[in-house]
Amino acid sequence: MTGRSAGAPGSAGSVAGAGVDREVAAWAEEVGSDGPVAAVGSRTRWGLGGRLASGTRLVSAPVGVVEHRPEEMTVRVRAGTPVAELHAELAASGQRSALPERGGTVGGALAVGESDLCALGRGPVRDAVLQVRYVSADGRVVTGGGPTVKNVSGYDLPRLLVGSLGTIGLIAEVLLRTQPVPAVGTWLTSLGVDPWAAREVLYRPAAILWDGTSVWARIEGHPDDVAAERSALGRLGRWEVVEGPPPLPVERWSLPPGELRTRPAAECGPGWIAEVGVGVVHAARSQPPRPVPAAVAELHRRVKHGFDPAGRLAPGRSVLAGAPGAGPVGGGR
Amino acid sequence: MGSVPAPDDALVSELRSILGPDGLRVDSAERALVARDASVFDRGRSGPVCFPRSADQVRAVVLAAVRHGRAVVPRGAGTGLAGGAVPLGAPVVVALTRMNRILEVDVGARVAWVEPGVVNLDLTRHLRPLGFHFAPDPSSQQACTIGGNVANNSGGPHCLAYGVTTSHVLAVEVVLPDGEVALLGGLDPEPVGYDLRGAFVGGEGTLGIATRIAVRITPDPKAVRTLLLAFDSTVDAAETVGAVIAAGIVPAALEVMDRRITEAVERYVHAGYPTDAAAVLLAEVDGAPGEVGTGAERIADIGRAHGAVSVRVAADDTERAALWKGRKTAFGAVAQIAPNYYLHDTVVPRHALAEVLEEVYAIAARHDLVVVNVFHAGDGNLHPLLVFDRREPGIMERVLAAGSEIVSASLAAGGALSGEHGIGVEKRDYMPLMFGPDDLDHQNRLRRAFDPDCRANPGKVLPVGHSCADIQALERVPTGVWG
Numbered sequence: 001m002t003g004r005s006a007g008a009p010g011s012a013g014s015v016a017g018a019g020v021d022r023e024v025a026a027w028a029e030e031v032g033s034d035g036p037v038a039a040v041g042s043r044t045r046w047g048l049g050g051r052l053a054s055g056t057r058l059v060s061a062p063v064g065v066v067e068h069r070p071e072e073m074t075v076r077v078r079a080g081t082p083v084a085e086l087h088a089e090l091a092a093s094g095q096r097s098a099l100p101e102r103g104g105t106v107g108g109a110l111a112v113g114e115s116d117l118c119a120l121g122r123g124p125v126r127d128a129v130l131q132v133r134y135v136s137a138d139g140r141v142v143t144g145g146g147p148t149v150k151n152v153s154g155y156d157l158p159r160l161l162v163g164s165l166g167t168i169g170l171i172a173e174v175l176l177r178t179q180p181v182p183a184v185g186t187w188l189t190s191l192g193v194d195p196w197a198a199r200e201v202l203y204r205p206a207a208i209l210w211d212g213t214s215v216w217a218r219i220e221g222h223p224d225d226v227a228a229e230r231s232a233l234g235r236l237g238r239w240e241v242v243e244g245p246p247p248l249p250v251e252r253w254s255l256p257p258g259e260l261r262t263r264p265a266a267e268c269g270p271g272w273i274a275e276v277g278v279g280v281v282h283a284a285r286s287q288p289p290r291p292v293p294a295a296v297a298e299l300h301r302r303v304k305h306g307f308d309p310a311g312r313l314a315p316g317r318s319v320l321a322g323a324p325g326a327g328p329v330g331g332g333r
Numbered sequence: 334m335g336s337v338p339a340p341d342d343a344l345v346s347e348l349r350s351i352l353g354p355d356g357l358r359v360d361s362a363e364r365a366l367v368a369r370d371a372s373v374f375d376r377g378r379s380g381p382v383c384f385p386r387s388a389d390q391v392r393a394v395v396l397a398a399v400r401h402g403r404a405v406v407p408r409g410a411g412t413g414l415a416g417g418a419v420p421l422g423a424p425v426v427v428a429l430t431r432m433n434r435i436l437e438v439d440v441g442a443r444v445a446w447v448e449p450g451v452v453n454l455d456l457t458r459h460l461r462p463l464g465f466h467f468a469p470d471p472s473s474q475q476a477c478t479i480g481g482n483v484a485n486n487s488g489g490p491h492c493l494a495y496g497v498t499t500s501h502v503l504a505v506e507v508v509l510p511d512g513e514v515a516l517l518g519g520l521d522p523e524p525v526g527y528d529l530r531g532a533f534v535g536g537e538g539t540l541g542i543a544t545r546i547a548v549r550i551t552p553d554p555k556a557v558r559t560l561l562l563a564f565d566s567t568v569d570a571a572e573t574v575g576a577v578i579a580a581g582i583v584p585a586a587l588e589v590m591d592r593r594i595t596e597a598v599e600r601y602v603h604a605g606y607p608t609d610a611a612a613v614l615l616a617e618v619d620g621a622p623g624e625v626g627t628g629a630e631r632i633a634d635i636g637r638a639h640g641a642v643s644v645r646v647a648a649d650d651t652e653r654a655a656l657w658k659g660r661k662t663a664f665g666a667v668a669q670i671a672p673n674y675y676l677h678d679t680v681v682p683r684h685a686l687a688e689v690l691e692e693v694y695a696i697a698a699r700h701d702l703v704v705v706n707v708f709h710a711g712d713g714n715l716h717p718l719l720v721f722d723r724r725e726p727g728i729m730e731r732v733l734a735a736g737s738e739i740v741s742a743s744l745a746a747g748g749a750l751s752g753e754h755g756i757g758v759e760k761r762d763y764m765p766l767m768f769g770p771d772d773l774d775h776q777n778r779l780r781r782a783f784d785p786d787c788r789a790n791p792g793k794v795l796p797v798g799h800s801c802a803d804i805q806a807l808e809r810v811p812t813g814v815w816g
């Protein structure tokens with residue numbers, strides 16, 4: 001497969017070039033080239049970026065896992081596929097992806113760009129996409145990135161699309177990096193241990209959560225290593241094995257991990273839970289909109305205008321409108 | 334290089350007042366030096382060469398160039414292999430090598446702020462006493478700069494497990510092509526807005542000039558095991574690589590070298606490689622002791638099952654360091670075979686490695702050329718080096734023809750044009766082989782968002798018809814030599 005997409009200028013119908021499958025081409029036809037349009041997934045984070053202009057037509061991306069190649073550690077999947085379904089398929093070969101499993105679709109998870117709770121171990125969502133196929137504002141299928149696990153051919157459109165909230169292209173299909181599921185994994189919790197001490201003694205934790213008093217740690221890997229990590233933690237205090245992480249409040253903050261000692265307690269309100277080493281804080285209170293300097297705002301304006309000159313993609317929604325912090329609208333996660 | 338147009342006096346005096354007398358070079362020796370990088374491309378033309386010491390100076394230089402209607406080309410150490418830093422059309426060259434301070438290291442937050450001219454290995458050396466390192470480790474790491482790594486999204490042997498440069502860059506302060514300054518990304522995990530940091534990394538100097546970079550620093554592994562497997566055929570080595578990945582092992586590095594390059598390396602640095610094997614596989618596992626022990630055993634078993642004639646585990650750090658020194662000086666060792674080399678950097682799916690390698694040897698044979706292979710096998714990243722003596726009449730045409738066939742063979746196998754060296758001028762005209770017109774059009778939209786007036790490193794990455802620059806006018810290259 002070469003990421004080639006043919007398409008004669010001016011025609012939205014001729015997008016089915018080599019490598020673009022029929023479902024994706026049909027979706028491009030459905031998106032078309034006129035009138036306000038937005039992609040909808042499972043609506044788990046539908047409120048992010050602001051309310052859509054009324055009269056915006058909603059379209060749902062095609063579904064299905066196209067091809068999982070365990071020996072290449074890649075999977076090609078259509079964007080409407082639920083992440084849980086993708087992960088069930090990958091698990092059959094002992095693999096998974098870095099996408100969070102919170103009831104959403106692959107396309108939705110990427111358009112939102114929020115990482116999994118175990119980002120410390122699995123990496124951020126933005127590093128998961130090798131190739132993206134999206135429908136452009138003029139109804140064409142555009143391919144960015146490459147078909148291999150390593151690629152620097154041309155500009156990095158996949159990363160630009162991750163977190164773009166459907167405002168510059170509608171994600172139709174992606175090639176994702178997969179990773180092996182570790183042999184064993186466990187959640188542990190302790191009261192009163194210093195989370196930074198835990199971070200210090202753990203070599204590669206998958207997650208360390210902290211609510212100001214309790215710490216939760218997810219450790220994964222080879223059984224011997226997990227046992228060793230557990231005994232290292234044991235030297236810091238008493239730990240208990242638990243089923244999973246604590247329930248998380250719905251709002252999401254993004255803070256520099258170096259500032260987690262003090263800022264959540266001072267700013268996030270009661271009930272916060274911080275991802276130590278990452279900087280995401282889950283809280284009941286939403287994060288105030290973060291200021292964006294003028295030069296950066298201007299770049300955003302030019303990107304949006306360049307990819308969607310007529311402003312037909314997700315009108316009313318903006319990546320700069322009070323991003324992380326808007327709660328789920330129309331269904332929790 | 335031909336006659337170089339004289340830089341105009343008004344621009345030069347403005348630049349001199351910004352940079353001081355020792356911060357600007359306009360002599361033809363310096364301009365000839367920066368007209369090239371480590372690629373074979375030799376048709377660059379440089380205008381004035383600036384050596385700023387601060388972001389403010391970079392900004393002032395860019396604004397002066399804008400006023401005089403001149404393009405600007407950022408340059409690190411000039412070790413690029415795709416002609417990315419080669420100036421086209423006598424632009425102002427901004428060499429970042431004097432901005433080489435490590436500004437801040439925060440071990441608790443695992444972040445270091447550096448200036449773009451910091452040499453890759455200098456950062457890792459600086460971090461060593463703290464038990465940390467900078468994970469991207471290009472073989473050129475003794476010379477290349479972190480600014481160059483960011484611009485090319487460079488890789489290295491250990492990027493198999495750790496990811497390439499973009500996974501290690503949190504934020505970049507950029508002087509945009511219009512002289513505005515923007516901080517892209519941030520220290521927080523999910524900065525507001527589009528991932529412009531992600532878009533900038535790999536932009537090959539066409540999106541602006543990085544003046545300050547926040548990189549992630551990585552704790553040193555608790556355990557490391559390095560294995561050297563020898564094979565009677567390159568195909569066996571390649572198949573071992575595929576089988577290791579398929580077994581769910583993610584080694585830190587999996588590097589293959591064929592006999593010709595192994596022999597040259599041995600003559601050059603005496604690293605302890607066997608010279609009678611058709612190919613050697615250098616495999617490294619690192620991490621926690623349990624996974625390392627099991628991973629190493631399984632790699633050895635898989636290797637034996639695929640015909641490894643010997644499996645050696647490095648006994649200590651000295652032996653390990655010697656093996657790596659051999660691998661990392663491989664390109665230097667090529668000079669033992671012939672004075673020049675032309676290196677292609679394509680990627681193929683791992684299951685196609687053996688097949689494409691055979692094809693590469695066949696292509697070289699058809700053109701009566703010597704090819705050696707030393708490459709990042711774990712991620713399917715081929716590096717066929719065509720070695721030759723430039724003085725041999727007609728050889729350049731054969732070398733370029735063979736290179737082009739290697740690119741086509743890699744793409745036909747479902748691969749990519751470049752795994753880590755970038756597109757620059759070298760692969761620019763191959764871009765339509767991998768991307769359709771709409772794909773290229775959208776890449777150009779991204780470029781134009783950063784550089785609407787086409788002032789930053791014009792003539793790179795995007796081919797004629799999709800580039801904002803008039804490439805022909807920039808180059809005036811005799812037709813048929815490039816592309």
Ligand SMILES: Cc1cc2nc3c(=O)[nH]c(=O)nc-3n(C[C@H](O)[C@H](O)[C@H](O)COP(=O)(O)OP(=O)(O)OC[C@H]3O[C@@H](n4cnc5c(N)ncnc54)[C@H](O)[C@@H]3O)c2cc1C
Pocket residue numbers: 370371406407408409410411412413414416417418419429449470471472473476477478479480481482483484485486487488489490537538539541542543544664665753754790
């Ligand atoms: C022997 C050898 C081995 C190599 N091994 C590897 C390898 O293993 N992996 C790998 O990926 N590469 C490798 N390379 C290629 C090269 O070293 C890398 O691409 C390196 O990152 C380039 O860094 P540099 O400082 O030399 O950049 P330069 O060559 O000076 O410039 C490269 C590009 O970066 C741009 N640039 C430089 N500084 C900035 C800045 N501050 N802001 C914006 N743009 C900038 C330039 O305009 C140009 O487009 C190798 C090269 C050699 C010669």
